[in-house]
Structure formats: structure tokens, C-alpha cells
Amino acid sequence: MFRQRGALTVITPLLMLLVILLGVMALDGARLFSLRKEMQSQVNAAATAAADAAQACGGRMIALSDMRQRALAAARAQGFEGGDDDLIITPGLLEDVDENGGLIFQAADFIDQTNAVLVSYQRDVKISLLLPEDIFGTVSVNVNAAVRKEAVVTMSAAGSTAVVGGGLLGALLGAILGDSDYTLDPTSLSSLANTTVQLGELLNALGVNDVAGLLPLSGQDLANALSTISGAATPLGRMLDSIVGAAGIETIKVGDILSVVGETEVPPNSEFPIYDVVISLVLNIVQSQQPGEGGLLSLPLNISNLNIPLLADIRTVDLALHVGEPPTVAFGPARRGQDGEWVTRFYAPDITLVLVADARLLNVDLLDVVSLNLASVKVPLAVAVGGGKGELVAADCARGRINDAEVTVDLHRQVARVATGSVNSLGDLEQEDIDARVGTLKLLGVPLLDPAIRLRAGLDVFIPGEEKTVTFDPRYPLYCSRAQGCERRLWEDDGAGLDGLNVDVDVKEVRLLDLDLEFLLTPVTNLLEDLLNGVVSSLLKAIVNPLLQTLGIGLGGMSVTVSGVDQSNIQIVENVTVAN
Template sequence: MNRPETTINRLRQRGALSVITPLLLLIVITLTVMALDGARLYSLRSDMQAQVNVAAQAAAGAAQACGGQAPSTALVQQRALAAAVAQGFEGSDQDLNVQLGVIADADSSGVVAFESVDHIARSNAVLVSYTRTEPISMLLPQSVFGGISLSVNAAVRKEVVATVSAAGGTVGVGGDATLLGSLLGVVLNQPGFSLDPTDLNSLENATVQLGDLLTATGVNDLVDLLDLDASELAAAIRDVGTATAPVADLLDGIVTAQGIDTIKVGDIISVVENASVPASSEFPVYDLVISLVLNLAEQQQAGAGGLLSLPLDINNLSVPLIANINTVDLGLNVGEPPTVAVGPARQDEDGEWVTRFYAPDVTLQLSAQVELLPINLGPLLSLSLADLTVPLAVNAGGGEGQLISADCARGTSNSVEFGVNLEREVARIVTGRLTAAGELQPERLEANVGRLSLLSGLLPPIEGILYLNAEVDGEVPGIEETVFLDPRYDLYCDPIEGCDQSQYNDLGDGLSGLDLEITVHEASLLRSSFGLINLTPLLNPILDPVLELLSDVISSLAEGLINPLLRTLGVGLGGISVNVSAANQDGIQLIENIAVEEPEQ
């Protein structure tokens, strides 16, 4: 029986559907499984990424740039693992690869990469990598579809950038009776220049915001500011309204001072690796002014034979043991002006701390005529315990410091503890003068002990019962110590009062550890117009009290005159100070799946 054509076609369609339907169902199921597996793998990779993210963030706080006094690789790994486990990590310790390094734009291409380091002291970042192999499908046979390797990494940079200086304070500053007043008069070519100590003392904690300096100079960031002339920095400090009227006059004088055009802002402010500094960062005004002045002095002393001659009137100065002082001359040589440094607490590839700051390295020359305990009864009798001509040369030693640690803010703490290493060179005081290169040149002093004039005009005066010709050489030992600034630096800046400052003040007491050696070249009795009797060998047994007197006189000059003068420039015999005027922790950076570069061998 012949079936209709339509019936035959219908039967054929049914047969085709019976074959195609299972295949379609199989394809749908396979695609569904693959979609589910894809979602599973994506979710798994997202979980892995979250785990390395939190691990890197936790560990970065223990790297050198933020790890505080004693950062360690073990602590970095512990923090990374603990944070990852808290985020759901279930692998073994070995599955989580933790590396210390730096995040930097090594080739200045604008693309940052992670570079591992061989020592934790160089680190400002942590890279955490995690790799695991998973079957492509949880339902389909692994023997057919195989597995897939999932790899993720995250690097976190965390460091605080601090503004550190060591130009000291404003102790005893002002007027012609101080070194600074005399120095300013010479440097600015304004004899008699004076500053009210009250005005300068008001600057001791005064700061100027970077944003104000940038606006006043018309540049965009701190790196651009460094290439400008120092005169523009002085003008900007004046224009932002920080300075009092006398200080504004000082800044006006600096702007037009001889030699200012050879000094760049980069000579005053040192910025490490073009560190990013927010506009709210602050710089100490006093330290900037002192650095400007000493940079000018360094430039000008070259044309003055290596030594600036400073007028100084100390006739009315009161110094223990000494009745009268007549200054013959005072000279200054600047070896190294101070700097204001901006940077983090870590080392470079050569093992040197990247943020280094310098205290003023200056040498003074003072020639003084000193009279001890004079008694004058007219023509009948006049006497004095001793008359001395004392040429003194004093090298304050200079010094430097390095920012070596920062215990960064974390959790509920919004403060940073800074550690600095301070190195002060040996300070030296001798009877002598300075060479054009600023080196000490020993020279003898003369002392007439027991000057006596009896019946003046009738009897010849005795210039000295005892005459001494001697040299004095003394040293204040250098220091090298690590100091942790207390209290911790608060990162919060008040909108009105500005940022905090954290200071460590140690200008030295001037005489701590001073070891004076006196070498007698000649000792004579009864020096008068008739001549003298040289009895040096016979006088040795009785010289001790006289030498002790000489030592006391030199010490009194150092304590009552030299050390206070040095302190006006922020230095002192045997000490060094440090000031942190700004710090920011804004540079925290998380980069997922960052490019990793191997360090150069």
C-alpha cells in the first residue's frame, strides 16, 4: 500500500529528531557544564586574587620602608600567610610565594614593574604570587579535558616620605653681638644687619607649605622647583606671608645677594628618587633660611681667600674667669651647608640610605686678647692675674644623618615612629688659624702670668712674673648613634595649626669629653724691659696650676663664646639635631598581576 508523501516525510523527520535530540541535549549539557566550570574557575581565580591582594597589603607594612626598627623577612612571610588564610587560603605555606622588592619605573617609560631585592633594607614593596592547577571540568573526564594552571600575583608598595633636616634651632640669635647677625651683614653686604631674637625665635617652629611655594614660583611639583634659582625660593618664602617684617627684609636681601644666581633650590632641598610629595607637606622656614645663608657664605668665601671676616663686638660679653676680651678678628669657613631632605627610610642598590641630611659644617677663627682679674690703683700699683693673646680655631665637626626606619601608621594608629642614624665628626679646638681651605693651622699662644706695674714711671713694669709660649690642642669625640624620635609623628595636619614637627635636639654641651693638651714651648721668669730669664727646665714642677688656668681660660672661651656662636647656625661641639617637619603615607599602591623584573646582576 502506498503511503501519502506527507506521511513518509513526517516519519523521516521523526527519525531524524530521534537522532539529533540526544546530540543536542548532549551539546547543551556540555556547554552548561563548561559554563559552570568557567564560572567556577573564574570564581576560583577571583578568590585567589583576593587572597594575594590582602596578603601583599598585610606584608608590605613589614617591609623596610614601613617596617619599623627591626624588619624581617620572616615577619613579612608570616603576615602574608596569616592574611591569606583569613581570606580563605587553604593551600600549604609553599604555595604562597612572597618576595620583597621595590615598585619603580626603572626605565622612565611610565610603566612600573616589581623588582625583587636581595636584602630587606632595600624594600618598599611585597609581591605575593599564587599558582595552582585545577581540572578544567569537575564533571567531564579529566583524562580527556586535562587541567589548567591558574596564576595570580599582587604587589603592594607602602612607604612614608618624610621631610628631615638638621639646621638646628634659634638659640641666642640676633643683633651684631651674635655670629648670625655678623654673618648676615657680610653675606648681604649690609654692615650692621641685625635681627630681633624674638622674630627669629618665632620661626623655630614655623613652616611653609609646599603648595604655597609651588604657587608662588609658578611650577607644578617639587621636582620642577629644584631647578629654580635659590633667589626664587627666598622670594616665595617671603611672599607666602610666613615671615615677620625683619625676616622678610632678610629674605629680600638674600634675593639680591652676590652669588645667589649660582645656587639652585636643589642645593637646599634634596629629593630622593623624585619622591611624590603632596602639596600639604611643610618645610621648616628657619632651616631653609640658614641653608640659604650658608650656601651664600660658601660661594662668597671663595672670593675672600677661603675665609669670611666677620665683625664681632664682644667687649661687654661676660665669660667666666675673664674680665676683659678684645676681639682682634673673627673668621668663618663653611665646609658643607645643611640640607633639607625628602625621602623614604630604605637603602639603595649600593647599600646606602637614600634619605641623607647634613648639619652645617663650619669652622671659626677667633683671635682674642684676654685679661684676668685686673686691679688698677693708679700710678702706684696695677696688676692682673694674667694677660693672654689667644688665637683660637674651632672646627665644629659637621655631621650627617640618615633616615633608617619608619614604623608606619596602620589600623587605628595614625602616627609614624622615625629612626635616624646620626654621625657627627670629631670637633677640634686648637690655638691657631685657618688656612684658605678651612683647615686648622696650629699656632702658639702667649701668656703673661702676674703682670705688675709698681710706681709707674719710676720702675720698669714687669710684663709677667711668668711668661709662657704654648700650644693647645683639644678634641670633642665624634658621635654615631641611632635615635628614635619621640613622640611619634602624627600624620594628621590641622587646617589651622598645620602639621606637627618631631624633633631630637642635641647641640652638645660644648665641653663634654673635651680633652685639652697643652704643649709648653717656653717658660720664663720676670719678663720686663730688661729682658727675661729662661728657666723652662726648672719651672716644669710648678707649671701644673698655670696650665690648669690656661685650660680653664680656653674652656671658658669655648663655653661662653665659641659654642653659643656655633649654635646660632644650628651646630654645637659634639652634638647634632634633627627635625621632621612633614611626613605623608599617601603613596600606598596595589597592582594586580604586575610585571616582574629580575634584578640586574
């Protein structure tokens, strides 16, 4: 009995000490857990704020200092009391690593390659506040959070803003369909120019779940799906049905028309203009139908509808088209890739038009002193518009009370050329001359020479390319109207334009019975140059310009459309895996 009481006397204090120790450890564990949770909330807030200044969301002016300032302000608002250097802020990329949603953070070499920010925070704290530190020591509490913010922009450089005229879109469709009598009614044009389609609608019509399943499908599948969405019985649906039968369409992939950056998640509500898709599809078909490398596709043209000043009798006008680079509709964020190139790129049509007009010129008088007419004039005219390309370089995301996004692009307009000539088998423009024959030449009403005067003349005008940075104004609204749908932001540049183009035909030779008379007929030569300038300008304005407008380009210019911006792809990952 006494032995048991002695044992209890010894054990009881030990048990009480153990209970107290366990209680202290429980309190310390709860304290450390609470501290870790507090630190996690601070880095979450810091990373969320700093991601506003990542390249894919930060707009035109981004800097690491801005990221740091935003992160520290947000963390202090969340209770952070450490020094500025205690938060480690690393810009980079938050990337998918598997199909199950696994993510990894990769630090970026340059801030313009970023779509995310990693914020790390470490504190060394005592394991226990009550127990001796020299016995129990300290523990390092580490937390991090990575936040990805990026605006996915939908944009194109095709014909959605063009004034479609002259029936030349119908001629283009007739060419790829092999139907010279093909016509396009105004209702089809109107519905085509004013209709957009949601990506989700297209996915449903094609029976695929995501963009990855969409891009490998054929152009034929795309045209069928757009016809279904538009309504097969509508004018637009019937036009799309006709495109389905074009030769070569089965070789074209949706990925040739809709350009999606890498693993970018394109929201199903992203909209794009059907007109731009159709123009891209048609020009891809033209490229596939070009007879041999660098060949030309002949476009049917109804010359009875042409009214060209100065030309009294238009015998024939042949029009052909060569496609170097079809346009694209692009989806992606505003940042550079690992190769240093901007990841979201789009293209305007790179085309060459070849026009050969054979006609007779009206009588023309010079101050009632000299009069002449051309019995025949053959004008071989080639217009290489050069197209262009662009990159999405900045997107200033919505934040706070701002519910719209600012979009900035870099544009590179290629060199354009207007010359008398044709296109060779390699697609290069070759110089040729205008060939003309004078019918009558009178001085004060008295005939001077017979119709044996022949002349050669040429034209070669270069329009230099230009690089430009364009910020769309106003900003793009992120919310669509139920009544009017989503908005579009347009930027149009006609380049030199036909009105501003300096057409300067050079008469190279005037011959009579194999004698060079140019030095004797300077006044006549000057008059002929003026006449031929007028003829070339008239052909450009009556035929070339409407077709360029149809395709959404001009001489040295291009038009760009932003038809969607989405910011729903915002992710936060706590204690993310960081790549070495």
C-alpha cells in the first residue's frame, strides 16, 4: 500500500508535466498553423496584385518595380509587417504540365515573357513561445503563391471593315468554284459583313470539346459548321454551302485559318467575324488552286459593267490573283515566347493582282492645238500589295472599377508595288511595257501623220513599308450587350491609297516606221504620258481598289479588327512547384 502511494507521488507530477507540455505544444502548433495561414493569405494577396503588372496583363508600361510595389501594398493591407526584401517576387510563366490540371511555375528571363508572378515568403520562428528556445530551437515557415493573369484577345487583319463593292467577292468565289457566272446577292454580303460567331457555337456544331480538337479539322468541316450556325436556308448559309464544294478545300486545316497560341484556353464566348474567316478560307483555297508554284488564278470579270473614263472601247480585261500569304484570325495573350518573338501574330493578305486591259482611247485635245487618239492600247498592270503582319504586344487588363481592356499591336506593313508587268512562275513581278498605237494626230485640225506611230511606256511605283504601334481607342468592353452582342474595335489604314498614289507613266519610245521620233514629238509625248496616267489610274480605281477593299487591304495599308477580349483565365496556386 505504501509502495503504491510512493509510486503515485512520483508519477503524478510527471503526468501533470506531460499534460502541460502537450498543451503547450498544441497551442504552439495552433499558433504555427495560424501563422502559416496568415503568411499564405499575405502572399496570395501580393501575387494577385503583382500579376496585374505581368506582361500578359500589364499593358504597355510594365516593370519589376511596379510588380514589387503592387505586391508590397497588397501584402501590407493583409497584415504583412516584414521588410520589403522579405517578400521574394519572381516574374515568370504558370504553365500546364499534364492533362489533369497540374501546373508548374517557370521563372522568365525577361519580364515581357511573363503571364504570372510568384511571391515567396519565409520566416524563422520559435517552435515554442513558452519552452526554452535553446532546447526546442526554431522552425522555418515557407509559403508561396503563383497567380496567372492574362487577357486572351481575338483579332484579325482581313476584310471585316471593308466596303465590299463591284461584285468582286462574287468573282473571287466564282473563280474557286469554277463558275464564271457565279453571283453574290447584296443580302449575302450584308449578312456576311455583319455576322459574328462564338467559338462555343463552332465547337458544338463540329462536335468537339475544345480548340485542340478543332484545329486539325478540314476547311470543309469549317464551312459546313458555319453554314449550320448561320442557317442552311439563309443567303449566308447557301453561300457557305457553295464554298464546301470548292476544289482543294479538303486539304486546308482549320488551324490554317484560326491561329491559337500554344495551350491557350480560348473562352467559348470568344467571337470572331465570319467575313474574316470566309476571306481567309477563300484565299487559302486560291493558294491551293494556283496552277503550279507561283501560278495565277484567273478571276471572271464582267466588263460590260465597267465604266472607265478615257477608254472608248474596252475589248478585254483579264484579271488574275496570286496569293503569297493568306490572312489569319488569331487568339492569344500579349507576351513573348522563349524565342523572343511575340506569341500572338496575325497576317493580312499578301497578294498580287495582274490585270491586262486591251482597249481603244477616246479623242483627246491639247488646248485645241493638238489632238490625237489611240487606236489600240494594251496595259499589263501588276499590283503587289505586300500584305503585312502584326503582333499583340500589350493588353492592359481590367481591374478595380475598370471593366474594359486596352489593346496594343505592332504592325509591319510590307512594301507595295504598282508596275506595268506580270508575275512569273516564281510569283515575282516582272516588268513589261504598255503597247499603244496612235490612230490620228492632228495639228490645228490638220492630220499630220498616219496611224503608224507606236509607243512603249512603263510604270514602276514602290510604296515603302512601315512599322507602327497602334493602341485601340476606345478600350474594349469585357461585357457583351444582350441586345447587340459583343463589340468590335477597328483600326483601318489605307496606306498610300489610290487617290494619293503618284501614278507616273514614262513614255520610253515613240516610233514611226522604225524611226525614233521621241525627241521631235516632245509635246505629243507629254500628252501621251498624261493620257496613260489617266488610263492606269482609272483601271486601278475601277477594278483593283474594289478588290483590295473586298480583301481588307490597301496599297501599303491594312485593317485590323479586335473582336474579343477575355480575362476569365485567372488562376492562383498555393505552394506551387517551381521549375529549376
